[in-house]
Amino acid sequence: MRTLTDTTALFQQKVASAWSAKADRLQSATGILLGCFLLVHLHFESSILFGKEAFYHVVQFLEGGMFSETGHGYPLLTSIFSIFLLVVVLVHAAFALRRFPAQIGQWRALRSQMQVVNHSDTRVWFWQLVSGFILFFLVPVHLYTMIATPEIGPHLSAERVYHDKAWLLYIVLLPAVVIHAMFGLYRVAVKWGIGANRNGLRKLAHVLVVYLMVIGLLSLAQYMIIGSELTLPVEPFRP
Template identity: 65%
Template sequence: MLTKYQIGGRWLGYPQSYQWSAMADRLQSASGVMLGLFLLLHLHFESSILFGKEAFYRVVQVLEGGLFTQSGHGIAIVTQMFSLFMLLVLMVHAATALRRFPVQLGQWRALRNHLHLINHQDSKLWFWQMLTGFLLFFLASMHLVTMITDPEIGPNLSAWRVYHANAWVLYALLLPAVVIHAMIGLYRVAVKWGITTKRSGLRKVAKVLIVYFLCLGGASLVTYLMMGSELSVPVQPYVPH
């Protein structure tokens, strides 16, 4: 005769474990998609610097609501509020993702053995996503906090920050970590929620996008460095012709 036992939630790791796990999965995926799409837009907006200071200046004014002001100039508080919102999304994403992070030595050994014994592409992608996610918890937070505390953006001001304030060090570490993490993350979300079953083809697309965004972001960073090296200190905000 079978006996039905009721297992308390605390033995499963979380109160109402199954409900929490399902909700956390949805929050992790939704916040990850938001961050990934934001990255795609952000890198393209930043790359307007490749077309010159005037192009970047116009893009910044539009993004900061310059179309709705009498002067046509953007409002810095827009950058602050949006950066704060993205920081909150980042915290939600990190909190829901950390539950899958191996924290014990035995878990790391099991993961290492799994990666060595089983040649599974998705497991390797998850490993790289986990490592880059750990780095982004610090690097992306630093970038967003900087945008909240010092929201002034412009061709000269941004170039000064990159070159004279040595922000290029942060961006050089942040760029590969965030691109790799985001592209792998979007791939895994598409597979997890049944958007596609063609894993091999989608992995190739993700790899192509990683190379593309690394080249795009790297070119923008080099352009900022070159512009920053030509600026005199104290730097003056860019004034369009």
């Protein structure tokens, strides 16, 4: 016969299990949203490789320039969307921290396991932890910049990268966010049974990491080149 203590413990266990399942779904959902956004974002950013005018028109489209009488977009939309992204990032981080090793001993145990057991998914999870730790500090800085100074354009973005030394942030942020996002999408696909071929999915994740790193670094280099040719104060680009 169950005692009151046993019944209470069973109820608490069911509640904890239900909450854990909801937390996993929310973590996966926010992770998918952020990962897909990164894929789109880096491709929009890479339009600078096709010239200043190409990037200018992409920016005007994203900022709703077609709804403006002058044809110029609304930078406020960038601020609003950046605030939304910051909220999503904080929610994702809050749920992800549940599984984050909190003590140095846990990190040592993980490292020891990786040295003894050559398991690909364990290495993926380790790099997820490392990149997630880096992003916890860098992503809010980047999003705050976009909230406070949302003006984007070939010249204004190049000024931020070159003259404001934002490249120091992006050179660390880029690999961390690409690795975290692509490996995160891979782990979500495996966890929820989206793809049966785990090796194929892992190879695809590696290919996407390399591809996004290449277009991201090329775009960053192009901003550096444009920025080095600008004189202060910088005038916004007009085609």
